[in-house]
Amino acid sequence: xxxxxxxxxxxxxxxxxxxxxxxxxxxxxxxxxxxxxxxxxxxxxxxxxxxxxxxxxxxxxxxxxxxxxxxxxxxxxxxxxxxxxxxxxxxxxxxxxxxxxxxxxxxxxxxxxxxxxxxxxxxxxx
Amino acid sequence: xxxxxxxxxxxxxxxxxxxxxxxxxxxxxxxxxxxxxxxxxxxxxxxxxxxxxxxxxxxxxxxxxxxxxxxxxxxxxxxxxxxxxxxxxxxxxxxxxxxxxxxxxxxxxxxxxxxxxxxxxxxxxx
DNA sequence: GCTTCAAATCAAATTTTGTCAATATGATCT
DNA sequence: AGATCATATTGACAAAATTTGATTTGAAGC
Numbered sequence: 575x576x577x578x579x580x581x582x583x584x585x586x587x588x589x590x591x592x593x594x595x596x597x598x599x600x601x602x603x604x605x606x607x608x609x610x611x612x613x614x615x616x617x618x619x620x621x622x623x624x625x626x627x628x629x630x631x632x633x634x635x636x637x638x639x640x641x642x643x644x645x646x647x648x649x650x651x652x653x654x655x656x657x658x659x660x661x662x663x664x665x666x667x668x669x670x671x672x673x674x675x676x677x678x679x680x681x682x683x684x685x686x687x688x689x690x691x692x693x694x695x696x697x698x699x700x
Numbered sequence: 701x702x703x704x705x706x707x708x709x710x711x712x713x714x715x716x717x718x719x720x721x722x723x724x725x726x727x728x729x730x731x732x733x734x735x736x737x738x739x740x741x742x743x744x745x746x747x748x749x750x751x752x753x754x755x756x757x758x759x760x761x762x763x764x765x766x767x768x769x770x771x772x773x774x775x776x777x778x779x780x781x782x783x784x785x786x787x788x789x790x791x792x793x794x795x796x797x798x799x800x801x802x803x804x805x806x807x808x809x810x811x812x813x814x815x816x817x818x819x820x821x822x823x824x825x826x
Numbered sequence: 827g828c829t830t831c832a833a834a835t836c837a838a839a840t841t842t843t844g845t846c847a848a849t850a851t852g853a854t855c856t
Numbered sequence: 857a858g859a860t861c862a863t864a865t866t867g868a869c870a871a872a873a874t875t876t877g878a879t880t881t882g883a884a885g886c
Contacts, residue, residue, distance in 0.1 A: 601743040601744060602740055604737065604743055605737065605738050605740060605743060607737075608734045608737035609738055611730065611731065611808065612731050612734050612738045613873090614731060615874090617730055617811065618727060620811055620812065624811075624812070624813065624814055624815045625815045625817065626814070626815075629832095630832075630833065631832075631833095640875075640876065640877080641833070642833090642836090642876070642877075643874080643875060643876075644833090645833060645834055646834095646835095646873095646874075646875080647874090649834085656812060661833095661883090663883060663884070664830095664831060665832065666832075666833065666834095670812050670814070675808070675809075675812035678808055678812070679805060679809055679812075682801070682804055682805050683801075683805055685743065685746055685747075685750075686746065686750070686782060686796050686805075688750055688752070689752075691751065739843090739844085741844090755862095756862070756863065757863095766845075766846065767862085768845080768846070768847080768848095768863090768865080768866090769845060769846075770863090771863060771864055771865080772844070772845080772864095772865095774863095774864095775864085787853090787863095789854065789862090790852080790853050790860095790861060790862045790863075791853095791862065792862075792863065792864095
């Protein structure tokens with residue numbers, strides 16, 4: 575029977591463990607962060623939240639969205655880390671997470687910054 | 701016959717003109733920038749390009765993607781501004797655009813930075 | 827406990843994205 | 857010009873994201 579070195583497998587295939595249950599590549603995880611900024615409605619929501627913390631009912635008033643639609647987008651925003659929510663009795667308040675948006679910014683820089691090791695990959699004899 | 705003030709309309713509805721032909725909201729335009737980072741394959745491509753300029757054939761070799769698939773994703777990357785392409789005879793070379801990725805970073809900060817005017821929007825008497 | 831209200835979840839319909847194979851374009855070479 | 861190679865475009869299909877309305881959950885008030 576083959577033995578597995580989980581750590582080695584995860585590293586080799588760039589797979590990470592999330593919530594103990596799900597498997598996802600690091601790419602999926604990174605993509606999730608930027609999903610926040612990839613949809614018109616969500617950008618509009620972020621714009622509203624830039625004006626300060628708001629509860630769902632206020633957002634609902636100002637957006638062309640139904641209740642379940644708002645809930646759907648808020649979930650994506652919260653899962654991206656860019657927005658945080660706090661419950662107050664029946665109400666849920668949302669605000670932009672400083673930490674989360676700083677992370678998104680750092681990640682973006684990371685993802686576009688030249689590698690330390692630049693390979694000379696002159697395939698087609700440029 | 702009603703007269704229209706185009707400038708006023710564009711400003712009011714936050715619509716912008718692109719390529720002289722198409723109409724799009726500012727939100728769509730912003731979303732386009734971050735589409736670059738919202739897909740596993742594209743993140744993988746960016747990772748390869750962090751190692752320096754590469755031509756399509758090299759990318760093709762290293763990715764689990766067909767030729768038309770690569771072309772599809774490269775188009776989205778180039779349209780986001782994060783990647784730039786240059787033609788060399790039959791070959792197309794791609795690299796990460798410093799300007800484009802700096803813009804993406806600035807935009808991200810912009811989209812998450814608190815507004816100068818913070819409204820007190822205590823709807824549900826928090 | 828029952829009612830009410832806010833928000834989340836679900837299921838179905840719709841729209842948007844991504845994939846794949848075939849074809850078209852455009853540059854180079856003979 | 858005709859052949860060849862690299863990439864782009866197209867159209868059909870599959871998969872994922874979004875929308876909508878109905879239902880459920882969970883907190884508060886009676």
